[in-house]
Amino acid sequence: MTIQGEMIIGRRVVRGSAGTTRAFNPATRAEMEPAFGLATADDVASACALAEDAFDTYRNLPLEQRARFLETIADRIMDIGPALIERASAESGLPLARLEGERARTCNQLRLFAKVVRDGHFLDATLDSALPQRTPPRADLRMRKIPLGPVAVFGASNFPLAFSVAGGDTASALAAGCPVVVKAHSAHLGTSELVGKAVRQAAEDCGMPDGVFSLLIGEGRVAGQALVAHPAIQAVGFTGSRQGGLALVHTASARKQPIPVYAEMSSINPVFLLPGALAAGGAKLAQGFVDSLTLGVGQFCTNPGLVIGLAGPDLDAFRAAAAEAMGAKGAGTMLTAGIHKAYVDAVGRRTGIDGVALVAQGGSEGAGCAAQAALYACDAATYLASPALDEEIFGPASLLVACRDEAEMLAVAHHLEGQLTATVHATGADRELAAGLLPTLERKAGRVLFNGFPTGVEVSHAMVHGGPFPATSDSRTTSVGATAIDRFLRPVCYQDVPADLLPDALRDDNPLHLARLVDGELRVAK
Amino acid sequence: MTIQGEMIIGRRVVRGSAGTTRAFNPATRAEMEPAFGLATADDVASACALAEDAFDTYRNLPLEQRARFLETIADRIMDIGPALIERASAESGLPLARLEGERARTCNQLRLFAKVVRDGHFLDATLDSALPQRTPPRADLRMRKIPLGPVAVFGASNFPLAFSVAGGDTASALAAGCPVVVKAHSAHLGTSELVGKAVRQAAEDCGMPDGVFSLLIGEGRVAGQALVAHPAIQAVGFTGSRQGGLALVHTASARKQPIPVYAEMSSINPVFLLPGALAAGGAKLAQGFVDSLTLGVGQFCTNPGLVIGLAGPDLDAFRAAAAEAMGAKGAGTMLTAGIHKAYVDAVGRRTGIDGVALVAQGGSEGAGCAAQAALYACDAATYLASPALDEEIFGPASLLVACRDEAEMLAVAHHLEGQLTATVHATGADRELAAGLLPTLERKAGRVLFNGFPTGVEVSHAMVHGGPFPATSDSRTTSVGATAIDRFLRPVCYQDVPADLLPDALRDDNPLHLARLVDGELRVAK
Structure with missing residues (x-):
């Protein structure tokens, strides 16, 4: 797969027309081929509008199909082969062995979230029975989590695979049911294109709606701010500097409708x-x-x-x-x-x-x-x-x-x-x-x-990669591990909703076999 | 119990010295006795400093003691008797029967959160076993939720009992393990004093640390902004207007360390x-x-x-x-x-x-x-x-x-x-x-x-009283129902922590009998 200097807007492979930029080899201090086209404001808007269009379809697909999409992304990333590792090494200065490990971690993250999706525990399904004889009567109340909407993801310079285009933020947002628009990190443009095309292929393989994923190549902070300011975007995942994170927090809170920003920023450990x-x-x-x-x-x-x-x-x-x-x-x-x-x-x-x-x-x-x-x-x-x-x-x-x-x-x-x-x-x-x-x-x-050292962050259920400000902008969450999915969800209560309109997670017959809280007691499905 | 025009700063009953204000009877348009002393800047700082001092002690008390504190607050509120209902009616124009119902709801909320505390489900206890033979080895990882810290609560004008001094925000924050500093709503000062003294008495009855609860009487927004700006405060609960809620959001985000604000604001339903x-x-x-x-x-x-x-x-x-x-x-x-x-x-x-x-x-x-x-x-x-x-x-x-x-x-x-x-x-x-x-x-x-009408918000496990902006400032949460506790918690991961230093929720022998996620599988205690 040759790197073409392209980005991905839904199903389309697009070359940006707002100028060009190039990747840089930090070991040789040389610019690298090819030139990448930069996104126009229209490109940013198109990716966001497609993500909004895709949202209802994507979030309502069967969980099994969402899980297979995540696994297929991992498969398509592996299909790229050594070219991915070589390009990532040239762009980052990181050794090949480290990047092979990081690729494995990236695929493991995608597969862990596939498991999380299949489990359905993240839906927090909760049912309170109607009490028609009580004074006043209690309605039938059922709660589940739904995804927030399209998510903007900003990759990290230091993890060109595991915290970038198909990294932890993307995997957890897709797992939650949110379409994702990634802004590629300028430090690894070629790596981003390769992985972005793998995600695009996986979306096609799995019959995903147009717009479930886009990858923008943009000039510095301009494209990033435009992305966060777009009305379709409902949450932001970011890993980087305190200054960069706070800039996005400010843009997000100045919107007509403010949105949450999960920025992992600064820690001296x-x-x-x-x-x-x-x-x-x-x-x-x-x-x-x-x-x-x-x-x-x-x-x-x-x-x-x-x-x-x-x-x-x-x-x-x-x-x-x-x-x-x-x-x-x-x-x-x-x-x-x-x-x-x-x-x-x-x-x-x-x-x-x-x-x-x-x-x-x-x-x-x-x-x-x-x-x-x-x-x-x-x-x-x-x-x-x-x-x-x-x-x-x-x-x-x-x-x-x-x-x-x-x-x-x-x-x-x-x-x-x-x-x-x-x-x-x-x-x-x-x-x-x-x-x-x-x-x-x-x-x-x-x-x-x-009695250990803090480097090395396990991807598992109990991991917390988060912490109070300025470590992150939101201490209530983690960006690594299974509960990273919670960042992109919110609860909805369904009151006296007719049985045939209830989501599967809340149906009486529990077709998803979820563990559910029923009248305050945890019931594990057979 | 006579109303004295006083506030509560930890264990002390204090008369503010920054001027006076009075309650107002909206039916007669008459000011009411007595005059209330207003909090000085020092009073605000004292309440916050005491809350900070109390935090580690309070959060580490046995859950059973925390639950009994909540129940005792309900008992002490009932002990006030008809004087509470009469004063609340005079201050709010609401009928006696409605306020009796609201008092029952307030006590039910406190008792529901006592049950939530005893269940311990809110701790989200999660364990991943060590895998010493794996390459690289996996450490022993355990996660639980801990409380954020002292919480500032702003009561609502329209629920002088159920969303005020000992209302839903206070009950859920105390349940989470957070000390609470309430700013009394100027629309029901006498009601606030009565309930505040009931909470103070309950704290004394249950051996709570000094500062677990304070009630400030303050001039308009000045005391409120000072409260939200105080470094000890780690989260805010508010119910009121869009303008009022956004003012607190802005103060909270302009702090050196920004904090979450849960503002329930504006909805046309x-x-x-x-x-x-x-x-x-x-x-x-x-x-x-x-x-x-x-x-x-x-x-x-x-x-x-x-x-x-x-x-x-x-x-x-x-x-x-x-x-x-x-x-x-x-x-x-x-x-x-x-x-x-x-x-x-x-x-x-x-x-x-x-x-x-x-x-x-x-x-x-x-x-x-x-x-x-x-x-x-x-x-x-x-x-x-x-x-x-x-x-x-x-x-x-x-x-x-x-x-x-x-x-x-x-x-x-x-x-x-x-x-x-x-x-x-x-x-x-x-x-x-x-x-x-x-x-x-x-x-x-x-x-x-x-097929119903939206007024009437059940206090139960599946209720969501929340929603996207501008209904609230944080759609990921609810201010009514059992999961309101989640607003005041954050996850912490314990890696290879010696067994004798682990919190009870995460010990191998599970002394709290919690349902826990172990290696990704939900295990319900016997």
Whole structure:
């Protein structure tokens, strides 16, 4: 499959006529072939109007057909073969093996949501029986969730497959019954075209309505803002910077009809090293920490950007071991020239903060957009007094904070902004301190983990990839895992609706075999 | 219990020192004793700080204790006796019998949420087993919902008990584990003090932490904005006007850390009269419609402000019967002088719209804030071309829209803004048209009902009192019924957390006997 520089508007493959743009190879700093046509305002409007047209048909298809569509997308992505991995690697600087793993993850996400769709648990089917003899009588009340409507998806630079065109937001929105309009990330245009065409083919294979999926190639923020402002769009999924996410939040709330935006933005993912854990294996922890920090050139939302311990010889030993481990790490190519420049600038600013010392660096810069890992250190008083130290540095940089005592460690925990993750390294000897930290950390983060590192986000039922602001714009949700589907649903109550007009999920004979809440009691279908 | 003009800040009964205000009797247009002291900025901050202090203790109490607190609030409200009903009637103009019913509903809500708390279903406990042999290994992942934090509640003018100090928002927030700070509605200050003191007593009886509940008396929007802007507040529940709700939404989104606002605002609750239903019993429908429209002087969020039928003799007969029924309705006292003035103004504006005719009126104005019911009529073309006709008139006024044909009726349905309810009157003969309307109506409304009237909102598990903007600021939720608790919760994932630090909801031995999703399968406890 050759990349043509095209986008997808419903069933049509279209070449945008509002100018051209090109992909960029961050390793060679060279622009890549071919040129991509940019979407006009009409193209954006067409994709949205088609999505609106497709909505009622799509959401009312049998759940089995919706599930097969998700699985077929996975099949068509695999059909692209090595060309997808090679293009994604050239566009992102990410290694082939990582991208093969990411492709598997992408397909697993689609298949997990197919299972979620078949289960029907997401419909939250709830029935309250009529009580005609009661004073006043109670009507027959039945509730289910329905999809919100067409969803705009903005892919992430750092997951060209798993959080892009057919990534988690798209999979969960399609699973919910929402048509999707994706704005391709400029960092991986060719990858986007390949995957977009795979989704288009899957829609055709499965007899989906025209408009269930579109992929727009657009100039920077203009096309994105137009997409979010379009009246047909009813929700937004976004993964990226705090600035980018907030811009979409503002556009969405300024609409005549405001809509929810699920923006996953900014997190520094604190790691607390408790004394027992440091004493038991500080050197091994240091190696694990540096491996996690530099994985994927530090370009993970869950990158450990803050490490907190109690000042003393064990923390000094950890620091020395981390410095040594970091020194052994070579420079890695970052995803884009913009991300590379932002990293170099942010590291430069950090070096200038009073009380913050540069402890270690990785291998020095190579060709292209190569980034050098960096570890800084300061005491807790400095950290607590320096708001700039709460800002995420996207890349392989972290800050080690030394606390005088346990009270100061708790103060650091209390001071944190909202996070995707918070990590505790503890042994049985640390139980009391860990128990003291936990209530604060669960208020600050979407995921609290022990004795591991936060990079690596499992796609499963219990995963939460979310958290209080600024980690996300909506702490009530997750963008990874089965419950990501809940973001695109809302409840509707059906009161005394005639039996032959009831949706299947709410019929007396329960043809979907759903577990349902009936008069307040959970009933599991046979 | 004498009313003292006081507010509640945690365990303290406080008289505000920022000036005074008084309650108002809308039937006599007289100010009432005593004077109420107004909250200072420090009072607002104290209530919020105490709520924050109470949060971790309150949320971690055993669920049984939380449930008993809710039930005890109901008991203490009943203990107030007739004084509560008499004061509420004097402050609101609502009849005693209606307020007795509303008190029962308020207590039922508190008891329903006690049951919801004991069930623990709201915790959404979900477990994914560790897979240590997998490549890469999967960690042990467990998810539960935790409360958001202190919640600010703004009572509604039209439900001085059921949607005020200890009403639905307060009950659901306390059930979720959130401390509550209520801003009393100026329309029922004495009622608020009585109920506030009952909640305070219940908190004392049940050993609740200081700050689990506060009640502020504040000057207009100033105290309300300060409350929503306070960093401790993590969510807002509001019932009232579109303007008032949007002001809180804007304050909440302009915070350093934006927070969710659940504002129930504006709905005209369309009623579709299909031809078969009109032919079978138009006169009876007309009586039912006028009864629903004028119930409580039309001061319900679910008041039927728009009626749609096909032009013809049956609709003419309905109109004549509705006019006759309305003529027999006397004027009723509205809740406040402000609401009365807004109603008179809105009715006046409607009379001036080209193509809109005044069809019928109720009894003419009496003393005090008495309102005269009004029925207007126009054709669908006029309705579709007049945005002013989509504005809610809060009070006993409605608009009858005559459509040329079924296509125009569907166009009216499609044109509607978001609604709390949409109603269809239909017989078997109307099946096809009803089936054609349903997909549009379920997209427009939180509740779709057949062959009834929308006033009367059951408090149960399947109820949805919500709907797309402008009915509410967040269509994903309901403010009535068991799932109102979901508004104040967010998910947290616990990864490899040691067994002795896990919350009870997620322990292997399931001490709370919860139904849990384990490795994707629902397991109901024995």
